[in-house]
Amino acid sequence: MSILAIFPASEPDLSIPEIVRDYSKISKILEGIGVTFERWDTPAHLSDHSSSGEILSAYAKSVDRIKKENNFQSADVVSLTPDNPEKEAFRGKFxxxxxxxxxxxxxxxxGCGLFYLHVENMIYGVLCEKGDLISVPANTTHWFDMGSKPFFKCIRLFTDPAGWVGHFTGxxxxxxxxxYDEYCENIK
Ligand SMILES: [Fe+2]
Structure with missing residues (x-):
């Protein structure tokens, strides 16, 4: 189940977040801050062993729509499993x-992943799960946590891979x- 937790940015320790579990409400709240949140059905013929090509062709219709809407040039598939020896380095990156x-x-x-969006004086923690699409607009401050035992398989879309470099706020x-681990334990 996808979850949105909304915190005031100023008092993370003192505040009890507002928790939203209803998909359409999550989508509507995120739309208000310029973030797209959609849910796509899983094609029946995909399995854990499907190749990147099979995944991209299974979702071709939706991927093409997103590409056209945003002028994306390319798409790929990225995945990570808990047995990856470089998981800590990947986790630390963003x-x-x-x-x-x-x-x-x-x-x-x-799989799953946790996006935190920092918009004005609020923090939106979006736990994304299988079937969720999230788009973080250009120049929106955010971070991403895949947890201590990362498990996900994601389609990424690009206009230009160079535009996807992280600029850290410090x-x-x-x-x-x-x-991610605390979120899943305490909020989920
Ligand atoms: Fe990012």
Missing amino acids: LKEHTHTDYEIRFFVD SDISQKFPD
Whole structure:
């Protein structure tokens, strides 16, 4: 079940977040801050062993629509499993607050991931699960946590891979909010 937890940015330790579990409500709240949140059905013929090509062709209709809407040039599939020896390095890459000059779009073919969006004086923690698509607009401050035992398979879309480089704000705000493991334990 996808979950949205909304915190005031100023008092992460003292505040009790507003929790939203209803998909259409999550989608509507995120739309208000310019973030797209959609749910796509899983094609019946996909399995855990499907190749990247099979995944992209299974979701071709939806991927093409998103590509046209945003002028994306390419799409790929990225995955990570808990037995990956470099999981800590991958996890650390986008764990601090940053922006991109391009949209960051993820569709969760499988698994989970936690996006935190920092918009004005609020923090939106979006736990994405299988079937969820989230798009973080260009220049929106955010961070991403895949947890200590990362498991996900995602479609990514790009206009230009260079636009997807992280520009770090230097803030330590991400350390003040529940990480993926704490979020799943306490909020889920
Ligand atoms: Fe990012």
